[in-house]
Amino acid sequence: MTMSDTEKEKSAPVDARVPPVAVWQVLEKLKGQDLIDWRVAEVKNRPSVKERNLDMGFPFGWYPVMLSSELEAGVVKPLRYFSTDLAIWRGMDGRVRMLDAYCKHLGAHLGHGGRVSGNLIECPFHAWRYDGEEGVVKEIPYARAIPPQVKRKCTRTWHVEEANRWIWMWYHPQDVAPLWEVVELPEASDPEWTDFEVYEWNVWGSLQNMAENGVDFAHFQFIHGTANMPKAEMRWSDWGRGADVRARMGTPQGEVDGCISFDTVGPGQNWTRFTGISETLLVACLTPVEQDHIHARFCFTQPKAQAEGPMGGLARAMIKDICKQFDQDKVVWDRQRFEPNPIICDGDGPIPQFRRHYSRFYAKPDGGPEGGKVEPLKVAS
Structure with missing residues (x-):
């Protein structure tokens, strides 16, 4: 006995993906290299930082700057984050160090042409050698004496840690020491999990606007086309927040129950676990370059x-879809301004509570958190 065509149609899975939403029109013609280029290209003629209300400074915290595998022992590289030029190197002892980039002698950039001398960084211009912990000049090969101005701390040193296969820098505008630790994620060092598959964007907007997306539950339906309005269970702590966002997710085989569980510690360490369609850990590395530019x-x-295994195709499709969702958000973020007094309606998610919580990461002139007294949070690794 064979199944009729009508019976086959009734039993076949129903494609539950919703019709395309507005931002998809911007992205539908971008494929392959064109899409990759669009993700990192600068948005020209965008309004100024002031016009977009983005001149709020940078929130303090730990931020990822590069993969550990990208910096070998004895190598120096230039970086620019937080409107600051930096030089980072790995000493012969294997430790990573970072300083402000410019030599106090005649202003050469230590990250361009500089080299490692033992565990010191050597300026490419006159070989002045700086220590990465004390921020002092330790050696000048041609001089009989080191000037006293550089024998004491003369340049900013940066707190640097390695965790989850990444190098992290601590940013605080008043150079306050770290108030919490980088959270270790067990999957990142588990040999039973794959190496990182890395995708890159430049977002021409505000880190706070991007972070606010995580509690803006209504946008999931209208930007990403979820099959319904997601439900979320929020978590809040002194320095962190998170949520379990549950939604019926549309797939070519019909709707499935899915969960997006995201957590942040500070503004700079973000990770998301996806379950339902395919088990996936996303380490989202978002680091400000300028007030309107996020790497x-x-x-x-x-x-x-x-x-x-046999589910490999589904796993790859999951990653592709997550990147597509970030592309969709980027269409808005690249031209979004910050609204200091937004008009909120029911169904928007806990945006006011998010803003009160996030305000603590903007330092007051005395170096303390803007949002009031907050006890340091220690997270066990």
Whole structure:
């Protein structure tokens, strides 16, 4: 007995993806290299930082700057984050160090042409050698004496840690010491999980606007086309926040129950676990370059048994869809301004509570958190 065509149609899975939403029109013709180029290209003729209300400073916290594998022992590289030129290097002892980039002698950039001398960084111009912990000049090969101005701390040193296969820098405008630790994610060092698959964007907007997206539950339906309005269970702590966002997700095989569980510690460490369609950990590396420029990198890892097995195609499709969602958000972020007094309606999510919480990461002149007294949070690794 064979199934009739009508019976086959009734039993076939229903494609539950919603019709395309507005931002998809911007992205539908971008494929392959064109899409990759669009993700990192500068948005020209955008309004100024002041016009977009983005002149609010940078929130303090730990931020990822580069993959650990990108910096070998004895190598110096230039960086620019937080409107500051930086020089980062790995000493021969394997430790990473970072200083402000410019030599106090005649202003050469230590990250361009500088080299490692033992554990010191050597200026490419006259070989003045700086220590990365004390911020002092330790050696000048041709001089009989080191000037006293550089024998004491003369340049900013930066707190640097390595965790989750990344190098992290601590940013605070008053150079206050770290108030919490980088959270270790077990999947990032688990040999049963894949190496990171990395995707990159430049977002021409505000880190706070991007962070606010996580509690703006209504946008999931209208930007990303979720099958319904997601439901969320929020978590708040002194220095962190998170949520379990549950939604019916549309797939070519019909709707499935999915959960997006995201957590942040400070503004700079963000990770999301996806379950339902395919188990995936996303380490979202978002670091400000300027007040209207965020360097974004998404690092994905999945269980090898899933990614390399029969479900591998579904696992790859999951990553592609997450990147597509970030593309959709970027269309808005690139031209969005910050609204200091937004008009909120029911169904928008806890945006006012988010803003009260996030305000603590903007330092007051005395170096303390803007949002009031907050006890340091220590997270066990």
